[in-house]
Amino acid sequence: MSSFGTLYVDSDSFFHRMEPSLKVLIFALWSIVVFMFLDLRINLILLGMGALFLFFSKIPARIIRNLFIVVILFNLTNAVFIYLITPDYGTTLTGKSTVLLYNLTLETVFYIVTLSLKYLSLLPMVIILIFTTHPSRFASSLSKLGVPYKWAYTFNIIFRYIPDIQHEFKTIANAQAARGLSIKKDERSLLKRIRNLFNITIPLINSALARIDKVTNAMDLRGFGKHQKRTWYSLTPMRKVDYAVAVLALTVFALFLYFRITTTEKFWYPF
Amino acid sequence: MCRIVFQNFTFRYRNLKEPTLCDINLEIESGEKVLIAGQSGSGKSTLMHCINGLIPFAYDGEVSGRLFLGEMEPGKENLFRVSKVTGTILQDQDSQFIGLTVGEDVAFLLENEMTPLPEMKKKVLTCLKTVKMQDYINHSPYELSGGQRQRVSLAGVLSSQSEILLFDEPLANLDPASGKNIISLIDELHKDTGKTIIIVEHRIEDVLEKSIDRVVVLDQGRIVFNGKPCELLRSDTLKKAGLREPLYVEAIKYSNFELDEGHQLDNIRNCGDYDLKESVMNWFEEAEKPRENIRKDKILSLKNVSFAYPSGRQAIKDVSFDLHKGEIVSVLGNNGAGKSTLSNLITGILKPDSGTIILDGELINDWSVKAVGDKIGYVMQNPNNMTVKHMLKDEVTLGLRAGMSKPSKFKLFSWRKKADKKLETALEARFIETIKKCRLYGYRNWPLNSLSYGQKRRASIASVLAREPGVLILDEPTAGQDYSNYTEFMNFMRELSGLGIAIMLITHDMHLALEYTTRSIVISDGTIIADDTPANVFSQSDIVQKANLKETSLGKLADVIGIENKHGFIQHFIDFDRGKKH
Numbered sequence: 001m002s003s004f005g006t007l008y009v010d011s012d013s014f015f016h017r018m019e020p021s022l023k024v025l026i027f028a029l030w031s032i033v034v035f036m037f038l039d040l041r042i043n044l045i046l047l048g049m050g051a052l053f054l055f056f057s058k059i060p061a062r063i064i065r066n067l068f069i070v071v072i073l074f075n076l077t078n079a080v081f082i083y084l085i086t087p088d089y090g091t092t093l094t095g096k097s098t099v100l101l102y103n104l105t106l107e108t109v110f111y112i113v114t115l116s117l118k119y120l121s122l123l124p125m126v127i128i129l130i131f132t133t134h135p136s137r138f139a140s141s142l143s144k145l146g147v148p149y150k151w152a153y154t155f156n157i158i159f160r161y162i163p164d165i166q167h168e169f170k171t172i173a174n175a176q177a178a179r180g181l182s183i184k185k186d187e188r189s190l191l192k193r194i195r196n197l198f199n200i201t202i203p204l205i206n207s208a209l210a211r212i213d214k215v216t217n218a219m220d221l222r223g224f225g226k227h228q229k230r231t232w233y234s235l236t237p238m239r240k241v242d243y244a245v246a247v248l249a250l251t252v253f254a255l256f257l258y259f260r261i262t263t264t265e266k267f268w269y270p271f
Numbered sequence: 272m273c274r275i276v277f278q279n280f281t282f283r284y285r286n287l288k289e290p291t292l293c294d295i296n297l298e299i300e301s302g303e304k305v306l307i308a309g310q311s312g313s314g315k316s317t318l319m320h321c322i323n324g325l326i327p328f329a330y331d332g333e334v335s336g337r338l339f340l341g342e343m344e345p346g347k348e349n350l351f352r353v354s355k356v357t358g359t360i361l362q363d364q365d366s367q368f369i370g371l372t373v374g375e376d377v378a379f380l381l382e383n384e385m386t387p388l389p390e391m392k393k394k395v396l397t398c399l400k401t402v403k404m405q406d407y408i409n410h411s412p413y414e415l416s417g418g419q420r421q422r423v424s425l426a427g428v429l430s431s432q433s434e435i436l437l438f439d440e441p442l443a444n445l446d447p448a449s450g451k452n453i454i455s456l457i458d459e460l461h462k463d464t465g466k467t468i469i470i471v472e473h474r475i476e477d478v479l480e481k482s483i484d485r486v487v488v489l490d491q492g493r494i495v496f497n498g499k500p501c502e503l504l505r506s507d508t509l510k511k512a513g514l515r516e517p518l519y520v521e522a523i524k525y526s527n528f529e530l531d532e533g534h535q536l537d538n539i540r541n542c543g544d545y546d547l548k549e550s551v552m553n554w555f556e557e558a559e560k561p562r563e564n565i566r567k568d569k570i571l572s573l574k575n576v577s578f579a580y581p582s583g584r585q586a587i588k589d590v591s592f593d594l595h596k597g598e599i600v601s602v603l604g605n606n607g608a609g610k611s612t613l614s615n616l617i618t619g620i621l622k623p624d625s626g627t628i629i630l631d632g633e634l635i636n637d638w639s640v641k642a643v644g645d646k647i648g649y650v651m652q653n654p655n656n657m658t659v660k661h662m663l664k665d666e667v668t669l670g671l672r673a674g675m676s677k678p679s680k681f682k683l684f685s686w687r688k689k690a691d692k693k694l695e696t697a698l699e700a701r702f703i704e705t706i707k708k709c710r711l712y713g714y715r716n717w718p719l720n721s722l723s724y725g726q727k728r729r730a731s732i733a734s735v736l737a738r739e740p741g742v743l744i745l746d747e748p749t750a751g752q753d754y755s756n757y758t759e760f761m762n763f764m765r766e767l768s769g770l771g772i773a774i775m776l777i778t779h780d781m782h783l784a785l786e787y788t789t790r791s792i793v794i795s796d797g798t799i800i801a802d803d804t805p806a807n808v809f810s811q812s813d814i815v816q817k818a819n820l821k822e823t824s825l826g827k828l829a830d831v832i833g834i835e836n837k838h839g840f841i842q843h844f845i846d847f848d849r850g851k852k853h
Contacts, residue, residue: 180673186639214366233378
């Protein structure tokens with residue numbers, strides 16, 4: 001957590017300097033490519049590019065590793081369920097059946113690996129978008145991309161008040177613990193801990209509602225919503241590099257698109 | 272030029288029966304500096320909301336009579352037109368700080384006005400310079416103190432060029448030194464820009480430290496005083512309106528001095544004329560000799576306690592003190608000095624790295640929060656953050672039930688049934704006993720929502736008291752409360768201490784420490800720099816400075832009059848005051 005209480009990691013890298021709306025654009029193109037193909041080769045290329053990007057983004061390895069672990073765990077569960085529910089889906093796709101063990105076919109294994117890598121190859125851009133974009137720059141660039149500013153500003157507000165709510169949660173939890181309603185290990189019964197947690201949410205919601213009221217007044221009094229448009233203090237103009245990157249990104253995207261149109265098979269299976 | 276004129280103005284909130292403002296006739300000239308005072312519920316905030324347009328824009332209700340801001344009638348305009356001429360600095364600096372950085376927050380109004388970026392950057396910097404915060408432009412709100420946040424809020428309003436500045440309880444969440452600074456800043460701003468300044472506050476003494484053109488006192492929705500501060504201080508209007516007089520004025524009045532029009536009490540330096548001096552001196556001579564302090568039994572004792580956060584920050588260094596039965600102690604210190612860390616160590620939420628914490632002869636260093644909670648009660652400032660149940664009874668007994676096994680569901684076992692019944696009777700008895708202590712017996716079958724704020728606070732204390740702790744820790748117990756609520760609450764605390772409970776108040780409020788506590792522990796930078804009677808603490812300028820406190824006006828009065836024994840003078844005032852009120 002940074003001093004802004006958000007996920008943003010303050011540093012200086014190519015991606016930190018990049019205009020946020022461009023990052024959103026690249027993320028969008030990246031996701032389209034990911035969902036266009038069911039092709040192991042493409043996923044490997046994207047993962048390779050992603051790894052390179054992450055290397056340049058100067059995001060601490062610890063954060064990247066933890067997120068990858070979470071997504072891989074998710075993929076593993078997903079894989080198990082696919083196998084249990086549709087063990088012959090690989091055969092449906094390829095029309096071939098190479099039995100490895102009992103009802104497990106090579107085709108299904110290959111399908112599951114491709115699908116897992118497909119999800120995984122989304123992750124690098126998600127990480128870069130979230131961890132290298134300062135929230136206020138993010139909101140302003142969303143508005144630049146055409147998102148109504150009242151919606152875009154919601155991002156700012158959420159990022160602004162998350163730490164406050166966390167702090168409040170802690171103080172309320174402490175006060176309740178001192179009354180014997182602990183949510184930590186010193187309450188042995190898990191059921192009671194859950195019930196105590198529920199008890200904390202009531203005052204927490206009350207105070208959040210009171211805060212919303214105050215913040216709304218504060219925003220109204222300073223003219224939020226007065227005009228159809230607003231300017232943004234934290235907006236940075238597109239630089240030459242950003243334009244160059246945009247052109248490059250669109251070109252690469254066009255190549256992928258061309259490849260997708262020219263290949264007829266939906267699922268790439270080499271054997 | 273923007274005069275504010277109220278003509279026979281009455282306002283009633285939609286959900287209330289009675290009007291909150293009654294027949295207000297008031298004119299505020301352009302460029303005036305006015306203090307609007309009154310206790311909670313007097314209508315002072317409502318009056319402010321009428322001026323800044325939140326009424327009727329955000330709060331609905333019924334208006335009669337008229338209100339003008341210059342040529343404009345706020346009720347007939349939209350909020351944005353009104354906020355063009357009025358800038359409001361809200362009480363809660365935290366909610367007012369909308370941006371993620373200082374610069375962004377100051378720019379908020381300019382952004383909404385569609386100011387082009389280069390011009391906006393320039394204006395933001397100018398506004399920040401006015402409040403001397405330009406070095407913090409890229410800081411996040413979490414890196415600023417309350418006083419600094421308030422300066423940023425002020426800068427954010429200055430960018431609008433509005434002619435009227437409204438300050439809603441600017442002192443509410445600040446320590447005494449920061450409060451003093453913000454009052455000076457407002458004064459400078461008034462002198463430099465000539466804007467109309469309206470301060471809504473019940474802490475009259477602190478606001479009057481800088482000159483004020485006029486004071487308007489509200490009581491129950493009506494104006495009960497409208498005139499110069501010196502006239503106000505001579506009269507007994509403040510007392511009647513449930514407000515606190517400045518301490519030095521109270522001292523002069525205690526000396527039975529005849530005040531006439533020649534006495535300009537609004538400036539303490541004018542209090543040095545011969546007769547007045549004589550009168551106060553005579554009063555001071557009546558002072559009793561200091562009584563021997565009767566030490567009662569120790570209940571809590573900290574020895575050489577130290578604690579560092581995982582980040583390495585040494586928050587508490589070698590702290591030792593004792594707490595005795597029936598004692599009320601104030602813990603003072605600036606933000607970040609370690610007050611809350613200390614209370615977290617005592618309640619067991621944090622564990623000390625070294626040193627011992629002994630409660631009633633038992634070492635409690637390693638006790639769980641829950642176990643400590645049976646003996647030491649912790650009460651938060653806002654009762655709404657404590658209460659979780661619908662009915663008073665459930666709330667008060669909630670903590671008790673937590674320590675007991677659940678009533679058996681298998682009613683087949685008759686011996687369990689009997690045990691359950693016994694348990695319920697015991698709970699009921701404890702409940703009745705506790706709410707009697709807290710003077711809530713008449714409300715024993717009430718839902719919490721129907722209780723007043725003061726009753727809710729007592730209920731939140733009842734829920735802690737039900738477990739019969741020997742020590743109570745209260746976090747900022749008087750913040751945001753006016754004089755009469757505060758007096759009622761603190762007298763209740765005194766009753767509790769009379770039952771032998773030791774009470775520890777963590778506070779910024781110097782009046783509170785002076786009036787109600789027998790000892791003040793001052794923390795600065797994690798160590799105790801003073802542990803003495805409040806009178807002694809507040810008359811030592813180095814301690815006052817280190818802990819972000821400020822000198823009391825009593826000390827200043829002693830200076831003006833030429834009394835050397837300042838702490839003796841302060842102590843006499845406290846003793847006399849206590850004798851008078853009880």
